[in-house]
Amino acid sequence: MKSLSENDIEYICDLQAPCFQALPAEALELIRASKTQVLFRKGDNLTKQGTFASYVLFIVSGLAIQYVEGDTNKSFNLAIIRPGEFIGMFSLFSNKTFKYSSLALTDCHVFLVEKEAITKIMNENGTFGLSLFRRYSSQTENLFDTLGNALFKQMNGRFADTLLYIDSFKEEYPDIFQLLSRKDIADFAGISTESAVKLLKSLEREGCIQLNTKDILITDYEKLRGISKVG
Amino acid sequence: MKSLSENDIEYICDLQAPCFQALPAEALELIRASKTQVLFRKGDNLTKQGTFASYVLFIVSGLAIQYVEGDTNKSFNLAIIRPGEFIGMFSLFSNKTFKYSSLALTDCHVFLVEKEAITKIMNENGTFGLSLFRRYSSQTENLFDTLGNALFKQMNGRFADTLLYIDSFKEEYPDIFQLLSRKDIADFAGISTESAVKLLKSLEREGCIQLNTKDILITDYEKLRGISKVG
DNA sequence: CTCAAAAATTGAACTTGCTCAATTTTTTTA
């Protein structure tokens, strides 16, 4: 992680997220004034679960992975974060620490917005608050689905979900699987690395997928969706 | 579930939640105008996961249990809801259906507020939105803890958490355990009913708790907290 | 390009917690 040069700052200062579009000029300036631009290198932690959270991160470019950590060096991957998305919104209120960690899968241009700046604008501008609330909500909904999957599905179904989820990034990011280790994939499904490997091989034998070193090519979506349902 | 008489309505029309306190008179009126008062009988569903959600529920009196449902008649209990709390806020935006079910543990006086009324006020009144956002946030934080527990802890720890959680209602609602079956308790910990029974007996043998038919008395909080940590 | 480290792979043994079935206790209904 390093601070950005002037060039970088000009590049990323373009506030395109829909909730910023609705802002009156003075509020936009407030965000501009309070934000800090940072470049996180591949492998850097953007947020670390449990650390003090005084800001929210807005991803301008790059991909990051969001995950919760358990005690014994176990973790569970929640989502892959794309440009235009926020990290840390769940820590905007009441609780002072990040509820999850996040890690740069590629170099990430990010800016940090102070929580106070956001809540101040929300207080003054209902439309802004509503827009942010909508974003926040859709993240929470994903959390419900994640919880439901973790609780009620077993290995095969969760793993099929995981492959379909990661595959959904492939159009925009063709090398997405190259960025993920077997452990990363396993942690999306909440299973052990060894189990993930065994499932991959088994799905390949059944003709659902093709494995080329790190890349995974889904060859039978219907079958995989079927496994996801039944699982 | 039945509609309320005039008397009931007068009784429950007292909008005491902090986020309502901050409302200007006209917005309060808007909520008053749009809401419907309902009495849910013990055992009634206040919300049913997957059904269309055009309103948010505000609990005036009574206790309810919030849970997510899986496919094969499995469910997982998220929380016990007290008077002054909302149900269905997670469905306020984007998604059209309730993400969880809820069930009246006792008779519940509830009023229903149309989503449109809420979003309209949020749009006009940033302070109201901020206040609602804070509530919503604290629910989401609980969701993270729930997810973490479900993913990383095993039976013993989750079950200790469950007992401590339910016990935290005992001061205000001394008969809280009488309202819950073994299956209800098991579903808070995400384990089978049989496992819950076995754990209860085992905790009793170890001197952590006393069992009197349905009531459970925690006799060694420290030990239970220890199990919660290790688990 | 070569070597060392990290990641992926595989199978066997093991653990956790579930399911099933039988029995007892409690609650509800007539």
Place this chain on the structure above:
DNA sequence: TAAAAAAATTGAGCAAGTTCAATTTTTGAG
């Protein structure tokens, strides 16, 4: 209050998925 239904209890066997250890493959550094 008695009978029926529902809930709680118990133990045995079972299944899902983990852990461990050994091996192979891939990646990264110099």
